[in-house]
Amino acid sequence: MNVVRAWGVPVGAVLVASAVAAILLALLGAPPLEAVRALVGGAVGDSLALENTLVRSSPLLLIGLAVAVSFRCGIWNIGGEGQLYVGALAATAIATRAFGSAPPGVALPLALGAGMVAGALWGGLAAVLRVTRGVSEVLSTILLNFIAVLGVAYAVHGPLQEVVATYPQSDALAATARLPLLPGTLRIHAGLPFVFLLPFLLWLMLFRTAAGLRLRAVGLSPEAARYAGISTSRETVRVLLLSGGLAGLAGAIEVCGVTGRLFENLSPGYGFTAIAVALLARLHPIGVVPAALFFGALASGSGAMQRVAHVPSVTVQVVEALVILFSVGFALPRRGS
């Protein structure tokens, strides 16, 4: 029964969601079979497609973990997208303005660190508003998403715009602040192996340390946790700092490892897809790995689907939404809130 629940529900959710999306496409007059063929080709068709899938899985994995830990603590961090953007913004500011000429061993860690701290503070702001002013983190993180995305838009039209001022984008990051590519690959950056290690670290933290136990206890029952002497306010702040930091790191890795610049629409909604990733993984850090790979493949394949079969890439969001609905509608036990 446990095996069925652990694997059957996620696999079923993915299958049903894909089928529903295909039917909707057919109803709108698009060719579903051709779309699926293009999608699969763009996701795993050749080595470049595979590399693309891996690279796109990276932010999904990081923010998927961010969502999983916060949901486990009963904190609804919907703000992964905004935390990613402020992380990318901070990393870019450090790498193009403040420490661009620093030696290699300094600029890169500073940029990644700045992204992480910025994301953590953005999440922390929601925590402070909740703990001191009673503002639901659901609303504050959603609003902070809009503010962060527009903040980046302002930055690349204003203070962080490239020196030649042609396009609304930042200067290219200094080579010393870039994550190098792994030898023999075209897109895989050196941050990727580290990213794929994180789920195991997070699993250790959640299930093998007292801090992880406290965090889960608050999620399972805030009243019981309080009775056991755990401060729910402190856990709220901690988990949003951690969660925001992971998402901020994802943003920093995007600019340092993938794009090399900051611009608007840096993320195709990774922060929202990550919610589907975390729920498909049933909020388990290890489960986030296959879930992130799956949605990374979808993200990578959707571009090819649009080019080859002329099916809008945003259709992938429908699959994501349906996966979320089917994951929570039939599987997750409701935790006390």
Place this chain on the structure above:
Amino acid sequence: MDAAGLALVLATLRLSTPLGVAAMGELVGQRAGVLNIGIEGLMLVGAFGAFAVGVATGSVLLATGAAVGLGCLLAAIFAWFVLNQRADPIVTGTAVNLLALGGTGSAYRLLFPPERPIVSPPAVPDLVPGVGVFLLVAVLLVVAVAILLSRTRIGLEIRATGERAEAAHNEGIPVMRLRWACTLFGGACAGLAGAILVLWISQSFVEGMTAGRGFIALSLVLFGGYRPARIVAGALLFGGANALQFQLQAAGFEIPYALLLMTPYVLTLIVLALYAGRAHAPGDLARPFVART
């Protein structure tokens, strides 16, 4: 009043109307204990429905009907998962928003590809110049909701359901049926708000065009302390700020566009920080209900 002042007043009324209408629907739902953060997505499908049907038929009435219908349909999906399957409302609402964004985006790109000539939906007729019929509809809606909630038997039952579902059930109040009805009403209002955006304010459809208005309406319910009159005041405040933005821009003030666009979200956050803690939320808000026999 000079021309600029009049333009500001008219723009305020226009921009406040969808916020107020969507907030009335969310208010009724929340009073019954249903927290629907999918309101953003409900508005978006309403906007798309109004655009598509408006373009196809040229009829404001049919376009509005389609918007209300689609809002109800998506609200029914939300209601089934949250009320019947007892799925978490926050997660379900987020999925509904994503579904609306992806669904309307796909449908828009497939039905209105860029090579097709630009089309626009019909405009809503004016009551007096500059004031669309939708304003009258919105005023009637607010009055109806205010009376429903505070002066009628059903309103009392709705409030009881939101406050203590178990106790309401023991009094013989059909909790599930009321929550379903209130959620559908919320969907209808959000769909109507989407229609107002398209048929009165923008005359076009853009992917993701609601741009957080649903979330602002949701915040207004809190800010207004779950009372219709104060929610309307909040909607006017936000509509006014929004209108002022455009006027400042038109007057040539050099404010970066992105910062201008950011103001409503910052304003909402500040307002929530000041007032959210004080609002008394319905006791059983967002809690699932299982009838014990």
